[in-house]
Amino acid sequence: MARITASVYTSHVPAIGAALDLGKDKEPYWQPVFAGYEYSKQWMKDNKPDVIFLVYNDHATAFSLDMIPTFAIGTAPQFPVADEGWGPRPVPPVIGHPELAAHIAQSVIQQDFDLTIVNKMPVDHGLTVPLSLMCGQPPADAFQWPCPVIPFAVNVVQYPVPSGQRCFQLGQAIRKAVESYDQDLNVHIWGTGGMSHQLQGPRAGLINREWDNAWLDQMIADPAACAQVPHIDYVREAGSEGIELVMWLIARGAMADVTGGKPPAVKHRFYHVPASNTAVGHLIMENT
Ligand code: DHB
Ligand code: FE
Numbered sequence: 001m002a003r004i005t006a007s008v009y010t011s012h013v014p015a016i017g018a019a020l021d022l023g024k025d026k027e028p029y030w031q032p033v034f035a036g037y038e039y040s041k042q043w044m045k046d047n048k049p050d051v052i053f054l055v056y057n058d059h060a061t062a063f064s065l066d067m068i069p070t071f072a073i074g075t076a077p078q079f080p081v082a083d084e085g086w087g088p089r090p091v092p093p094v095i096g097h098p099e100l101a102a103h104i105a106q107s108v109i110q111q112d113f114d115l116t117i118v119n120k121m122p123v124d125h126g127l128t129v130p131l132s133l134m135c136g137q138p139p140a141d142a143f144q145w146p147c148p149v150i151p152f153a154v155n156v157v158q159y160p161v162p163s164g165q166r167c168f169q170l171g172q173a174i175r176k177a178v179e180s181y182d183q184d185l186n187v188h189i190w191g192t193g194g195m196s197h198q199l200q201g202p203r204a205g206l207i208n209r210e211w212d213n214a215w216l217d218q219m220i221a222d223p224a225a226c227a228q229v230p231h232i233d234y235v236r237e238a239g240s241e242g243i244e245l246v247m248w249l250i251a252r253g254a255m256a257d258v259t260g261g262k263p264p265a266v267k268h269r270f271y272h273v274p275a276s277n278t279a280v281g282h283l284i285m286e287n288t
Helices: 014-021 031-035 038-046 098-110 125-135 164-179 209-221 231-238 240-253
Strands: 003-010 051-056 071-074 116-118 149-154 186-192 265-275 278-286
Touching (some): 003 164, 014 125, 038 265, 038 278, 051 240, 071 098, 098 149, 125 186, 149 240, 164 240, 209 240
Parallel strands (some): 051 149, 051 186, 071 116
Antiparallel strands (some): 071 149
16 A cells, blocks of 8 residues: 655745756855755655655646646646746656556545646646755756656635645545555655745735744644634735645645544754745654
8 A cells, every 4th residue: 555654845936946056055045045954855865755746836837827727636657847937947857656646636536626637737846946955956967856746736826726624635635545556655745835925016025934833833733723724814924925835734634643643743844034035934744
């Protein structure tokens, strides 16, 4: 049987990808951001998964106002790195896991979540920046990501967006789906985006350290209560793009304690302001 053994949570910011791609990561502005991921890169080497189920949001790259799936699962064998206006990042394409992705689609749809099946999808900074933060940035030609990745895109860009509760329940369904796969696979689930930030309008630049850290405490200790946080609280307290945080509840919902097992261990926690306009939050949790 396949198992979800760990979850990873991290912000994504396009400027983090640009800092890595342009070799600016040792500069004083960026050094404290990347320092927060030193533990994580070693942890990835020591705890290499067979597959990463990567929950992220597309930023009007693969999708547009033409078509807006709430939850989209990538079932292709490969996903190209998107050109977001400056050419594709110099990182390898993402290798998928079509068999496990198709199985999860079958199981989760039969558990009454309506997923969109996507067989062709360029992946943007929402997916590649978390991979770079966790896996590092060796020379492009020699480098492959450590394992196959199933991209799972959530609409948090165009209203209406899904609630925290819906995301939390979806995480539980994904856990059941993974556990009903007949091959022995070690699966990690990542929840990405957030934390507080607002990129537009009169409140552009908003950061809320206190709210972010209280949200993290509750997300770790009492995810069911955290899932009740209404949409308007995210927007008011964490800014219009702070709503990306509901994606973390998908990963948290897939951890063992939520379905009756033991509480996960928090292996690493990091928070830093700012990276571009964003408060960077990061957690690693292991099922025990
Ligand atoms: C920034 C953050 C994001 O989440 C994003 O998608 C784009 C930009 C930023 O802080 O610059
Ligand atoms: Fe974003």
